[in-house]
Amino acid sequence: MIISWLANPERFSKVFAPVRPYLAAATAILFVWGLYLCFASPEDYQQGDTVRIMYIHVPAAWMGLFTYLVMGVSSFFGLIFRHALADAAAKAAAPIGAVFTALALITGSLWGKPMWGTWWEWDGRMTSVLVLFLFYIGYMALHASIEDETRAAKSTAILALIGLVNLPIIKFSVDWWNTLHQGASVFRADGPTVAPAMLWPLLIMALAYHLLFVWLWLVRIDCEILSRKYNGLRARISFREGGA
Amino acid sequence: MIPAALALLKRDLSLAFARGGGPVLAAGFYITLMAMVPLSLGPDAQTLSRIAPGLTWLCLALASLLSLERLFERDYEDGVFDLLRTGPLALEAVALLKCLAQWLGTGLILSLMTPVVMIILGAPVDAAGLSLIAALIGSLSFALIGGVGASLTLGSRKGGVLIALLVLPFYVPPVIFGAGLMDAYVTGAPIAQALGLLGAYGLFALALSPIAMGAALRSALN
Numbered sequence: 001m002i003i004s005w006l007a008n009p010e011r012f013s014k015v016f017a018p019v020r021p022y023l024a025a026a027t028a029i030l031f032v033w034g035l036y037l038c039f040a041s042p043e044d045y046q047q048g049d050t051v052r053i054m055y056i057h058v059p060a061a062w063m064g065l066f067t068y069l070v071m072g073v074s075s076f077f078g079l080i081f082r083h084a085l086a087d088a089a090a091k092a093a094a095p096i097g098a099v100f101t102a103l104a105l106i107t108g109s110l111w112g113k114p115m116w117g118t119w120w121e122w123d124g125r126m127t128s129v130l131v132l133f134l135f136y137i138g139y140m141a142l143h144a145s146i147e148d149e150t151r152a153a154k155s156t157a158i159l160a161l162i163g164l165v166n167l168p169i170i171k172f173s174v175d176w177w178n179t180l181h182q183g184a185s186v187f188r189a190d191g192p193t194v195a196p197a198m199l200w201p202l203l204i205m206a207l208a209y210h211l212l213f214v215w216l217w218l219v220r221i222d223c224e225i226l227s228r229k230y231n232g233l234r235a236r237i238s239f240r241e242g243g244a
Numbered sequence: 245m246i247p248a249a250l251a252l253l254k255r256d257l258s259l260a261f262a263r264g265g266g267p268v269l270a271a272g273f274y275i276t277l278m279a280m281v282p283l284s285l286g287p288d289a290q291t292l293s294r295i296a297p298g299l300t301w302l303c304l305a306l307a308s309l310l311s312l313e314r315l316f317e318r319d320y321e322d323g324v325f326d327l328l329r330t331g332p333l334a335l336e337a338v339a340l341l342k343c344l345a346q347w348l349g350t351g352l353i354l355s356l357m358t359p360v361v362m363i364i365l366g367a368p369v370d371a372a373g374l375s376l377i378a379a380l381i382g383s384l385s386f387a388l389i390g391g392v393g394a395s396l397t398l399g400s401r402k403g404g405v406l407i408a409l410l411v412l413p414f415y416v417p418p419v420i421f422g423a424g425l426m427d428a429y430v431t432g433a434p435i436a437q438a439l440g441l442l443g444a445y446g447l448f449a450l451a452l453s454p455i456a457m458g459a460a461l462r463s464a465l466n
Contacts, residue, residue, distance in 0.1 A: 079459075131413045131416060134409070134412075134413050135413050137409065138406075138409045138410045138413070141402075141406055141409060141410075142396060142397065142400070142406060142410060145397070145400035145401050145402050145406055146399065146400045147401075148399075151399070151463055151464065154459075154460075154463040155396045155397075155400075155460060155463060155464075158396060158456055158459050158460050158463075159396055159410065161456075162392060162414075162452070162456055165452065166413075166414055169417055169445070169448075170413065170414070170416050170417055173416060173417035173420045173421065173441070174416065174420065176420070177420045177424065
């Protein structure tokens with residue numbers, strides 16, 4: 001219901017434009033608070049100060065996956081229900097996800113050097129995140145290479161859905177192949193194994209990352225709507241000039 | 245319907261062979277790639293025999309990328325697809341048959357060469373049968389996933405490299421399972437798990453890729 005009501009681009013812009021400044025402010029406040037907590041939190045007894053990389057690294061990795069999920073769901077709506085806005089939403093999410101994934105890879109590498117003694121290890125998690133990053137790149141390249149907007153949206157939506165089915169398999173196969181990275185320590189059936197003093201800053205940072213994503217996403221969807229409007233107008237003007 | 249399918253398969257196969265390029269080109273590429281390995285890594289027999297199973301899988305994956313660009317492109321450009329669309333076969337079936345013809349023309353031949361190449365690089369001779377079966381399943385999955393990539397990039401401006409970028413991440417599981425299977429065999433570990441997973445991925449590709457190709461072709465033709 002709400003989704004189909006919001007599918008009108010005009011209405012979408014009108015509803016979300018006033019929300020965006022508050023969202024940006026909330027993101028900024030959460031980041032300041034989260035970063036303060038990162039530095040106020042205790043050192044790890046084993047890792048010392050380098051553990052603080054975790055507060056940047058872990059949420060970025062979560063966001064890389066989360067953004068992909070958002071992209072897959074948007075693509076699904078775009079493909080099945082033919083919402084033009086859903087196509088725009090999927091397209092708008094891709095570069096954000098790519099940046100989060102790249103951030104996870106880079107911070108992971110910087111963390112790996114002091115902890116594991118290596119910048120890069122061909123271990124399961126790292127490889128599957130790298131594949132995810134390549135996937136984002138492929139998605140964007142495919143979108144850019146097809147001129148017709150509707151066709152580009154459709155092809156990339158199919159790709160995103162195939163990816164949605166395939167990425168868990170890739171991840172599982174890569175994990176099965178080799179693993180050095182530690183297992184999950186926050187989302188576990190028997191509760192998190194991270195100490196509360198470190199869990200809090202992590203959760204606040206995760207919330208800040210999510211808000212940042214939503215904010216950027218809304219801005220990018222709006223840009224997409226505007227650029228379509230602009231292209232439509234330009235086509236109409238050139239058509240009129242050509243006809244006269 | 246079945247005569248139509250057979251006719252299409254026959255047409256695509258004879259086109260693949262008549263063009264001269266397809267199978268011979270792929271086989272030549274495969275052998276050249278393999279010949280580069282000892283040249284670049286050194287001819288040390290111990291190293292080569294250790295990495296032989298993995299290398300053959302890598303080269304199989306790369307060689308199967310070769311003719312993907314032309315899989316649908318030609319028929320798309322000269323309007324054969326519009327004609328096929330009016331025929332008795334669904335676009336999904338057309339795409340699947342084209343992938344099958346592509347596989348018979350290249351993947352099958354590369355698979356037959358795989359045990360030979362592996363033995364030349366120093367893998368044990370008794371692994372030949374298993375490596376052939378694994379390569380057959382693997383190359384079929386490569387052909388099907390590759391078909392999806394080819395159908396998605398129809399009408400885009402930079403076909404070849406883009407297909408490789410789209411498709412290679414999805415080649416990861418069969419490469420891991422295939423190379424893992426050979427490794428397990430050589431080291432004497434149980435092979436059932438890797439073989440089962442490889443087969444599962446192949447069936448999975450067989451079930452889902454026609455749907456994706458059909459949707460992509462339909463969007464390209466409209």
